[in-house]
Amino acid sequence: DIQMTQSPSSLSASVGDRVTITCRASQNVFNYSAWFQQKPGKAPESLIYDASNLRRGVSSRFSGSGSGTEFSLTISSLQPEDSATYYCQQYSRYPVTFGPGTKVEIK
């Protein structure tokens, strides 16, 4: 199975800060990666697919980059509503796997 790791596991930042979360795959997943946001008690919401494509309706302050084994999610200007856990995912090979999550808190 392809293992996905994320760093950091948690972070605390101020409103307006630029925040970057990194995800690494144990094998080449090409650009078959995605990012999800999950708030407590809610379903995950898709943010980014195919490594860098913003899902329709998602704020443009979210962006994704990378390919192969290294990916990143950037929030250009952190907002209070961005407090959540963020998961990366690979869908290059079965089983589809997710990273362990990064918890983002607002200072």
Added chain:
Amino acid sequence: EVQLVESGGGLVQPGESLRLSCAASGFTFTSYWMSWVRQAPGKGLEWVANIKKDGSETHFLDSVKGRFTISRDNAKNSLSLQMSSLRAEDTAVYFCARGGSYSDFWGQGTLVTVSS
């Protein structure tokens, strides 16, 4: 508006069976693979299974192979997950999701608790 509404969760004993359902609306159901993804309490996301648009192909997480079956009724815009020989480690919120690998819309989930 895309809607996915799961039902069928509950408390069962180890070894018992349970069937989850997902009612889909707001999109052309037959145009999409569909998936189930679960989340154990306080844990991360774990993909469970998916099914092709016409139901002709399925894939499963190794730990549920032979115990879980995924199916769909395209006439009723419905997705199902039949779970048997349930174990404590199957305890989780089960989400129905649109898409076979990357899923762009998710339901709110239904809680399955396996405990004696």
